[in-house]
Amino acid sequence: xxxxxxxxxxxxxxxxxxxxxxxxxxxxxxxxxxxxxxxxxxxxxxxxxxxxxxxxxxxxxxxxxxxxxxxxxxxxxxxxxxxxxxxxxxxxxxxxxxxxxxxxxxxxxxxxxxxxxxxxxxxxxxxxxxxxxxxxxxxxxxxxxxxxxxxxxxxxxxxxxxxxxxxxxxxxxxxxxxxxxxxxxxxxxxxxxxxxxxxxxxxxxxxxxxxxxxxxxxxxxxxxxxxxxxxxxx
Numbered sequence: 001x002x003x004x005x006x007x008x009x010x011x012x013x014x015x016x017x018x019x020x021x022x023x024x025x026x027x028x029x030x031x032x033x034x035x036x037x038x039x040x041x042x043x044x045x046x047x048x049x050x051x052x053x054x055x056x057x058x059x060x061x062x063x064x065x066x067x068x069x070x071x072x073x074x075x076x077x078x079x080x081x082x083x084x085x086x087x088x089x090x091x092x093x094x095x096x097x098x099x100x101x102x103x104x105x106x107x108x109x110x111x112x113x114x115x116x117x118x119x120x121x122x123x124x125x126x127x128x129x130x131x132x133x134x135x136x137x138x139x140x141x142x143x144x145x146x147x148x149x150x151x152x153x154x155x156x157x158x159x160x161x162x163x164x165x166x167x168x169x170x171x172x173x174x175x176x177x178x179x180x181x182x183x184x185x186x187x188x189x190x191x192x193x194x195x196x197x198x199x200x201x202x203x204x205x206x207x208x209x210x211x212x213x214x215x216x217x218x219x220x221x222x223x224x225x226x227x228x229x230x231x232x233x234x
Contacts, residue, residue: 010067010068010080011068014064015083018061020057021086021090024057024094026130026134028046028047028054028093028094029097029123029130031043031046032097032104033123033124035104036108036111036119054094055094058091064080068080082204085197089198093130096187096190096191097187103187111177115165115181118158119185125155125192126188126192133148133195136202140202142206145200152193155188162181163185
């Protein structure tokens with residue numbers, strides 16, 4: 001975690017804390033995915049450490065926003081509020097990864113091959129989304145933020161694939177640990193939703209407009225891309 005510096009402005013320090021939180025969340029996601037693939041207790045433990053660190057960073061961000069926001073300009077205040085909202089989303093992502101590995105620790109060693117593949121792809125997609133939204137926030141890249149919004153549709157698609165597989169298993173096929181697998185897929189999908197929320201926040205921070213207005217400047221809305229993706233996979 002970054003240490004406060006008397007010569008660093010509250011806004012700069014808050015951005016540093018937010019970037020720290022991005023890095024911790026990305027580390028948690030990578031450890032969760034690799035831990036699932038390898039049944040590594042050390043990696044599961046790393047996710048738990050990351051969750052505690054994200055809790056601490058979220059508290060630090062919240063405290064700094066509370067004590068400084070009234071002394072700043074409107075533009076600076078908008079940045080601080082964005083950092084606070086992003087910090088909250090990253091803290092919740094940490095909670096979801098914690099729940100994910102708590103379930104994975106008990107069933108990873110005997111997961112069905114298709115479930116292991118799809119859950120691992122979901123964590124990999126989340127890694128990319130977290131890296132991209134970190135870049136979008138750091139560089140104020142609107143196009144990168146929009147690309148993250150669109151990437152979330154793949155998380156939703158894989159969650160649906162896993163859900164259908166377990167709710168409608170092939171004839172004569174039994175599914176063990178379906179309860180945990182379904183919740184793990186749901187937890188990753190919810191983590192994707194939080195990344196999407198951060199993307200919307202970056203869109204608003206950079207453009208001053210809601211994401212709906214931002215998407216009008218691009219070729220197709222997220223919903224259409226999702227429908228197109230479904231058609232292409234059928």
